[in-house]
Amino acid sequence: MFLTHYSSLLKKIDYALHTFMNNHIETVKGSPFLEYYYKKINDFLFTGGKRIRPILLVDSFSSIAPQEKDERIIPTSLSLELLHNASLIHDDIMDKADTRRGEKTFHISLRDYANENYSNTNTNSDDFGISMGILGGDFAYNLAYKAINTTDFPPAVTLKAAIEFNEGFFQIVQGVIIETEFMGRFAVTEDEYYTMIQGKTAALFEKAARIGAIFAEGTESQINALGEFGLTAGVAFQIVDDIIGSFGNPEKTGKPVDSDLKEGKKTILTIKAIEKANEKQRKTLSKIIGNQDANEAEIEEVRDIIKETGALDYARNKANSLYQQCITFLDEAEPTLDEKYKNYLAKIAKMGVNREK
Ligand code: IPE
Ligand code: IPE
Ligand code: MG
16 A cells, blocks of 8 residues: 555655656757756655655655645655755765766766767866766755745745744754764764754654644644654664665665775764773774775675674664654644655655665
8 A cells, every 4th residue: 555655755756756757858959969968866766765755755745744745745845855966966976986876986987988989188087977967966955945936835834934944954964064073083972863864864854744744734743753754764764874884785875985084984782882892803994994905805804893782783773663653643643644655755765664676
């Protein structure tokens, strides 16, 4: 039942995104590079993302206004998918990631364009790819604003939603600033980590749920309950992202499985492992974590320490208990949420913790 609902919603969102992007591509017909570039952004958007944020927004809306057609809210939900993808394009530059969703990352794909087309000039293809990636993220951010501002809802409601959207964007940036600062340090506390992921990841889940509730003209109690649900589900989602980012199957995740460790990312796994490590393990961790040239055997050594210190189990348990906690918020809404959609929301959160990709 949920899976049928999820895939039907995903199809509708994809169709709306397709139409939205095609309208933009039309505006640059006759400018070959711009047309190529817009299509590249479009291709990136259609590489198989889970669409969890727009789906959260739509189901949050329906949990308050189940009688409304979801076609009405879908165009606004694109804003979250666009903002998310913009952040991924920039994230992959910062994380030096070559693959995303099993395909080349956006900046790498533009680097390769330069290699193929400008080999007879002095163009530095790495720089070209990074510049185009910075612009690609900006471009997608801009489209996201267009999607949140052009709705057929009353202007006051749209404005309230747009303010939340802006705040979500702000939280993401702040989270990534905090995360980037962590790179320079070996020891980061678990509390600092939660503050960071609440910004970089969970804020957008929170905003997705709140914005859906705002468009449904829900009560403050409903908006807040859905927001707390989204925030907590988002924290669980990022913990699982950390787990599959180092222990997942790259064929399934479509992302590198050693880059967090090589980049020295402070994930719940490394934070807990550092905290629990004995002296010998700690030495190994400090030598390998953040070493770009670490080989596979060394990375495997770190994975072993993450397991031996109990950090992996700790992270899994934490994600599960956050899932249990997040669904309790759904019962706090007054008036109560529609039962069917409340159930779908819980399933989305569950999908976020029980995922392989
Ligand atoms: C990945 O998000 C980045 C994080 C914030 C953890 P998703 O796992 O939702 O990425 P896609 O869009 O489904 O690929
Ligand atoms: C995702 O960060 C958060 C943002 C894009 C803001 P991560 O680096 O943890 O996500 P993945 O693992 O690359 O998708
Ligand atoms: Mg990344």
